[in-house]
Amino acid sequence: MASVVEFKKLDNSIKKPSLDPLMKLVRTDLDRVNSTILEHMQSPVHLIPQLAGHLIAAGGKRLRPMLTLGAAALCGYSGDRHVKLAACVEFIHTATLLHDDVVDESELRRGQETANTVWGNQASVLVGDFLFSRSFQLMVMDGSLHVLKILSGASAIIAEGEVQQLITTNDTTTSETAYLEVIQSKTAELFSAAARIGAVVADRPKDEEDALTSFGTNLGIAFQLVDDALDYSARQAELGKTVGDDFSEGKITLPVILAFRRGTEVDRKFWKRTLEELDQEPGDLEKAQELILKYGALDDTISRARHYAAIARDALGLFSDGEPKNALTEVVDFCVEREF
């Protein structure tokens, strides 16, 4: 018995995986990315930097641009194209968030009022368009048609994924496969492009570009699966984070898909009432969390995430060991173990 207690103690003292090693590796570059973002979101139309700055300054992990910087480091890149391109990636992400919040009618993001709450949907749509255009201007300044092809293709696929998500919203019969297609498009595609660009700027051979593409794709899927699990997590609520956004919007994510398929007819009636008809009462979110727990749907969503995380980790296999590889591997661990 004593040994078990000891083990638990030890386990508690083990440092949780974090983004810190990657942050340490790319800190100087990331500062330059932030300056590039600030510089290029300027406009004589003051509402644009005001609104864009609200979201960009609100924090966020800068995970996607850090992937570009980390992948460039992994590929031994010593130029500075990765800085501008990491800023492009963040601009595309920010434009997507602005439009997402309009589409989802979200009032809060990262604990702050969303831009559409403060300035209205109209301004959010248009400033999103501006950031998206600005991102392409930056890519053109970089001048690589290969990069332009990757990022314009990713943007189209992200939009397709968002439309597909809109279609599956409120549809409790959505299959796990259809759900996976949505998250692959709306989330994993930009992770994939972000990482891949690291190999492209470093002019690495195709197998390394493919490896980073696979790394990004699988990391992105794992990231979104965990995100969708956290939205129903009791622990998340304990930490003071918002839970239940997907539930209140009627989004059909994997925890629900599993609980729906494993549930009884009575359970399914509950899901249909709350998520299809959006007829929700106080206590319904707790009831949803209870059902998801009962059918092991949260644990299994995390298990699925671990599967993709394992693929992402192995994708890094052909790169030489060292600080960049360790840092990117820890990003994978972080994306699965994170509580936020």
Add this chain to the structure above:
Amino acid sequence: MASVVEFKKLDNSIKKPSLDPLMKLVRTDLDRVNSTILEHMQSPVHLIPQLAGHLIAAGGKRLRPMLTLGAAALCGYSGDRHVKLAACVEFIHTATLLHDDVVDESELRRGQETANTVWGNQASVLVGDFLFSRSFQLMVMDGSLHVLKILSGASAIIAEGEVQQLITTNDTTTSETAYLEVIQSKTAELFSAAARIGAVVADRPKDEEDALTSFGTNLGIAFQLVDDALDYSARQAELGKTVGDDFSEGKITLPVILAFRRGTEVDRKFWKRTLEELDQEPGDLEKAQELILKYGALDDTISRARHYAAIARDALGLFSDGEPKNALTEVVDFCVEREF
């Protein structure tokens, strides 16, 4: 007296300027543009071609892509890059319209229900994003960084113009200069880019590229001025076209700016009530039309348009005479004389 009557008769029989000569000149190319549009708006997510097709099939004059085709003809271009790039221009325009209709909460466009009325704002925002991305993918396929720079720059300026328009909406003190800046960005910039690309693909010297840029810019300003005049025109109403959209949305266009500045205190109270507070009663649109007529604001808006049209016409001066130049000159006349 008899001669005056004769003159009027003659005048009535003179053919109104139209887009027909340009249409005749570029018909084969335009058919290929339409095929390119149809081909590239496809997606496995069926809602995308469905929604995009609703707007694209709804007609529209295809004026912007025709400018690219006409300018290419003027420059003696014999390749086929202009077809794909004209499709890019139309995609950007279509994406802008989708987002505009969301921002303006419009229910009708070209006499049909808007996409946001049929499929909701959410789908319109996301399909707009898709078309915008698709446009950049097409440009990348063309492979010219020069063209990419022109069109990504134009897209950013269009978005800036749209945000600026949003800010001036409901502000009756908007100056003519501020209004001109808005229409230059939101409308003239794409006309300008569309025409300029004709010179770029034909690899013409800078003075011709500049001439077509100036042609497009000034044509675009004239086009928008007339558009804004038509929205208050009694003749437009006679033709069964919608009038009063700008009025009901509280958009501050030149007819209003002039009538406001030339009006009495009582008139200004009317404009403030109807356009700033959007407190509108039956008969207010007619009252607005009456005030605009009384102060010559409609005629003077058209006069301003004639000024820019003259510059556009002269910009074509350095090109050799012939069918393309005649056709493009008639486009200028059409944009000022049109009743729709």
